Amino acid sequence: MSAMVTQRMDPPDAMSPMRVLLVEDDEALGRQVVETLQRAGYDVDWVRRGDRALSAEFATFSLVVLDLMLPGAHGLDILKALRRDHVDVPVLVLSARQDTGDKVRSLELGADDYLTKPFWPEELLARVRARLRRPALAHGAAGVTETGPLRVDREARVVRVDGVATDLTRVEFELIAALARRPGAALSRGWLVEHVLDGSRDGGERTLDVHVSRLRRKLGRAGKLIATVWGVGYRLDVSATPPRP
Amino acid sequence: MTLRTRLFVTSGVIAIPVAVALVLIEERGRMSAMEADLRRAVDLDLVTGLRARCESGVRPVPALPRPPTGTQSPRARPPGARPPGGPSYELFTYREDGTSGWFDAPPLASTEVSTFWMGAQRGTQLRFEIGGPADCAIGLARLRPRRGQLRDQAMAVLGATLSMLAGIWLAVGPLLARMRRLADDVRQSAASMYHQPVRLEADDEVGRLAHAFNDAGSTVRTYVGELQARERTLRQFVADTTHDMAMPLTVVQGHLSNLETTLSAQNGVTEPTRAEVRAAMRELHYMASLLRNLGIATRLGETSAALELGPVDVSAVVERVVARHAPLARASGVSLDYAVPEATLTAQTDATLMEQAVSNLTDNAVRYNRAGGHVAVVLDRVGTDGFALTVTDDGPGVPAEDLPVLTERWFRGSDARTRRPDGKGLGLAIASEACERLGLTLTFSRPVEGGLAVTIAASPSTVHHSSNAP
Numbered sequence: 001m002s003a004m005v006t007q008r009m010d011p012p013d014a015m016s017p018m019r020v021l022l023v024e025d026d027e028a029l030g031r032q033v034v035e036t037l038q039r040a041g042y043d044v045d046w047v048r049r050g051d052r053a054l055s056a057e058f059a060t061f062s063l064v065v066l067d068l069m070l071p072g073a074h075g076l077d078i079l080k081a082l083r084r085d086h087v088d089v090p091v092l093v094l095s096a097r098q099d100t101g102d103k104v105r106s107l108e109l110g111a112d113d114y115l116t117k118p119f120w121p122e123e124l125l126a127r128v129r130a131r132l133r134r135p136a137l138a139h140g141a142a143g144v145t146e147t148g149p150l151r152v153d154r155e156a157r158v159v160r161v162d163g164v165a166t167d168l169t170r171v172e173f174e175l176i177a178a179l180a181r182r183p184g185a186a187l188s189r190g191w192l193v194e195h196v197l198d199g200s201r202d203g204g205e206r207t208l209d210v211h212v213s214r215l216r217r218k219l220g221r222a223g224k225l226i227a228t229v230w231g232v233g234y235r236l237d238v239s240a241t242p243p244r245p
Numbered sequence: 246m247t248l249r250t251r252l253f254v255t256s257g258v259i260a261i262p263v264a265v266a267l268v269l270i271e272e273r274g275r276m277s278a279m280e281a282d283l284r285r286a287v288d289l290d291l292v293t294g295l296r297a298r299c300e301s302g303v304r305p306v307p308a309l310p311r312p313p314t315g316t317q318s319p320r321a322r323p324p325g326a327r328p329p330g331g332p333s334y335e336l337f338t339y340r341e342d343g344t345s346g347w348f349d350a351p352p353l354a355s356t357e358v359s360t361f362w363m364g365a366q367r368g369t370q371l372r373f374e375i376g377g378p379a380d381c382a383i384g385l386a387r388l389r390p391r392r393g394q395l396r397d398q399a400m401a402v403l404g405a406t407l408s409m410l411a412g413i414w415l416a417v418g419p420l421l422a423r424m425r426r427l428a429d430d431v432r433q434s435a436a437s438m439y440h441q442p443v444r445l446e447a448d449d450e451v452g453r454l455a456h457a458f459n460d461a462g463s464t465v466r467t468y469v470g471e472l473q474a475r476e477r478t479l480r481q482f483v484a485d486t487t488h489d490m491a492m493p494l495t496v497v498q499g500h501l502s503n504l505e506t507t508l509s510a511q512n513g514v515t516e517p518t519r520a521e522v523r524a525a526m527r528e529l530h531y532m533a534s535l536l537r538n539l540g541i542a543t544r545l546g547e548t549s550a551a552l553e554l555g556p557v558d559v560s561a562v563v564e565r566v567v568a569r570h571a572p573l574a575r576a577s578g579v580s581l582d583y584a585v586p587e588a589t590l591t592a593q594t595d596a597t598l599m600e601q602a603v604s605n606l607t608d609n610a611v612r613y614n615r616a617g618g619h620v621a622v623v624l625d626r627v628g629t630d631g632f633a634l635t636v637t638d639d640g641p642g643v644p645a646e647d648l649p650v651l652t653e654r655w656f657r658g659s660d661a662r663t664r665r666p667d668g669k670g671l672g673l674a675i676a677s678e679a680c681e682r683l684g685l686t687l688t689f690s691r692p693v694e695g696g697l698a699v700t701i702a703a704s705p706s707t708v709h710h711s712s713n714a715p
Contacts, residue, residue: 096492098601100552100598107555118490118494120569121502121503230621231619231623231637232621
């Protein structure tokens with residue numbers, strides 16, 4: 001299964017739904033985006049006119065999804081006004097043009113990201129989530145990753161499976177720590193060889209595989225959480241992460 | 246050869262033979278004039294008793310004294326004197342057998358009229374019968390040339406030639422200079438796309454040439470202007486159309502995606518229904534790709550397409566592209582995974598071109614895979630400054646002989662990838678062209694496990710990375 005599907009399952013903070021401001025004039029597209037974001041658990045305010053958007057309380061939103069071609073005021077002017085007021089809410093710009101000028105200007109004016117139409121709802125959600133990724137989304141306390149029976153404490157350099165500390169070599173610990181630092185994300189073999197095996201690249205990838213299979217054995221029933229990703233490398237599976245308290 | 250050199254050579258080639266011919270004609274005329282003078286003078290002397298004077302034994306035989314021909318002005322002639330019958334000449338007398346009693350007499354010529362050389366100059370001599378006894382039988386009259394006559398003649402001809410050349414030079418020189426200026430002007434005018442006209446100095450042939458050039462230039466300008474306007478209109482039309490189509494496409498994509506989600510969550514939905522929705526998603530995805538490529542192809546088709554460079558988060562490009570093709574991958578049963586470095590990798594490049602290149606490669610890798618296949622997009626930092634972005638698949642792959650022509654527009658593989666006209670060639674060609682414009686290298690390779698691996702690599706100078714985590 002792909003990383004994207006994994007992310008799809010990942011709900012935003014269920015306690016306080018994040019508010020997203022959508023500025024979009026197209027009725028059908030607007031409805032679509034609102035529906036997509038609401039399905040994903042966000043609160044959406046939809047403004048259809050550029051001039052109306054200018055008077056929005058930007059600071060009360062977690063994210064602004066901004067179309068550029070709007071009646072009343074151009075998206076770039078809204079962006080300019082927003083940044084002039086020192087509002088640092090992330091802005092995701094929707095562009096329907098295949099040239100780059102809009103995007104370059106948007107980024108210069110303080111946009112954080114952009115998406116070119118046409119797009120799948122999944123693309124939009126991926127960009128929204130990338131912008132709203134917060135420290136709170138990191139699993140558990142700082143330096144600690146928990147998934148299923150596995151608990152990796154990078155600060156204390158302790159790895160526990162079902163509460164029992166395992167005895168790992170330095171390389172094995174670095175390996176699980178690297179995977180745990182970015183849970184759910186695949187890490188390329190090249191990166192792992194360079195950063196975990198101290199860059200001893202010759203025969204490195206095979207050596208890496210040997211270390212991984214040893215690590216899996218030592219982790220016992222948590223070993224299967226280290227997933228092999230075809231063509232990429234390895235990933236720490238977090239789909240089995242228990243709900244956070 | 247420049248016109249000036251040619252002019253000099255030509256006038257030399259013509260002037261020198263003409264001068265020589267002139268000298269020869271002049272000489273011939275002078276000779277026959279001298280001959281006529283001699284004949285007249287000798288006839289006069291014979292009539293006035295030359296024979297008697299000879300027989301009287303006086304040597305040399307006195308000829309009738311007369312002033313030299315041509316130099317005498319009418320006023321210098323004594324009044325009443327008879328008009329001169331000819332020039333004064335030297336007279337020698339010979340015996341019947343051609344010998345002379347005089348020690349300094351020249352050898353007797355055999356013909357009546359002949360020439361003799363005196364230094365570098367030619368004189369004329371005339372042999373005639375006196376009819377007297379002993380050495381008064383034959384006479385030879387000699388007319389000497391004037392001193393310096395040939396030199397004067399040569400000088401005259403040389404002077405004429407030189408003044409002719411000078412005349413040509415004076416007449417043609419300024420003309421040549423103007424033509425040089427005209428050539429410079431034309432070059433400048435062409436460099437300014439014919440906006441700067443050529444100077445018109447005078448209403449003569451050169452002026453008319455300049456005028457004709459200005460006319461031609463304005464025609465070219467009008468024509469180019471029309472072409473540019475037409476191209477602008479067409480490009481604007483394509484841009485507007487892609488823009489307008491992007492909206493409904495996004496909406497339909499949303500509907501289909503929701504439908505798919507709903508169907509997969511519901512029980513009692515038949516597999517054919519799900520397959521239909523997935524097929525529709527694939528076609529829609531293909532339309533969206535075509536639309537993007539249409540926009541990009543229009544940009545790449547511009548003769549002077551300006552790149553719009555800016556700092557581009559390459560990791561975000563990978564995430565965006567993978568998210569874009571995830572629905573297609575899911576609908577096709579292909580697993581699509583990716584990896585990006587932990588720290589953001591930023592490159593100074595054109596975001597849209599770069600993204601479309603990666604998107605086309607990923608699209609191909611997913612589209613031409615089979616159910617159960619894999620596609621991986623991996624971004625790795627290379628050294629401290631470069632990056633390598635590799636799209637690998639385990640699909641049917643490409644025969645080795647097709648690798649070099651893979652990026653040719655409209656190329657489609659010879660086997661499994663030719664099942665339908667799906668514009669795959671366009672996607673790869675655009676990826677290749679975009680990479681070329683951006684200074685990125687695009688390499689294809691065939692992994693040992695099969696399939697195809699395509700790598701976009703950046704030279705170190707195009708990458709600026711920051712260390713902050715995304």
